[in-house]
Amino acid sequence: MNRRELVLAALAASGGATHTPVQIQKLLFLLERTVPQHVGGQKFSFQAFDYGPFDPSVYKEIEQLEKTGLARIDRTQYPSMKTFALTLTGQEQGEIALQQLPADVQDYFRRVSQWVRSLSFANLVSAIYHAYPDMKVNSVFNG
Template sequence: MMNKREILLAALATGGKHSYTPVQIQKLLFLIEKNVAASIGGPFYDFQPYDYGPFDASVYSEVRALVRDGDASEEVTGANWKCHTLTDQGVEKGAQLLAQLPENAADYLRRAGEFVRGLSFSELVSSIYKAYPDMKANSVFREGH
């Protein structure tokens, strides 16, 4: 069985050296929790409705641990948030973890990764709200902005 950090690493590795925003990481792990957690030993996180939809603060603790362990790097963007990118070591470890998952779960992680990487911030938040309206409860996000 994997732990939450290993699932995070496997999920981020689906994008190779792609840089992830905080919203992309939160929504990627939320989708994994909602759709394949049971088949990979989860649930791992406790997502609650927040400003921009599903949020679990422990996701950021795990991301910081990846940075500390040399599996990811962080860069503060002009928008004042941190983007995270796996290092070569992180991509390699993540790919090994992904290969240990059942094929249907690994495939879902790949598709979910492509999905979150392919949308703008607004598109991503809107699509999560459309699919999971209960996660809109505490939102500060306004559609179309």
């Protein structure tokens, strides 16, 4: 699975839902950390940042998907924050990428996607810090 396929599969696992920046960063971080053998190893270089694991190339990858009509970046929902989702074509391609994985891993992608989207910003960042204390080292977040 290449980086593009990983992002497509991760976003497709939501069934069309949108993701905030913190949600997509933490989703991809968790998938890389917890099932590396199924995603083909490390695709991003997550570093401990202000709010935990962060790699700006996540956004670059989604911007490339947007340029090819596979992703939608909404810059209007919140004044200072973008949200990310797949287009219909992107969802179809993401489902294809997701189906390349074993059934239990597909289910895991869906569960992790649901989990990151179910938590508030503070609860998500806190949960990541609890599970991965190394990602708290440069934090500006005290929650």
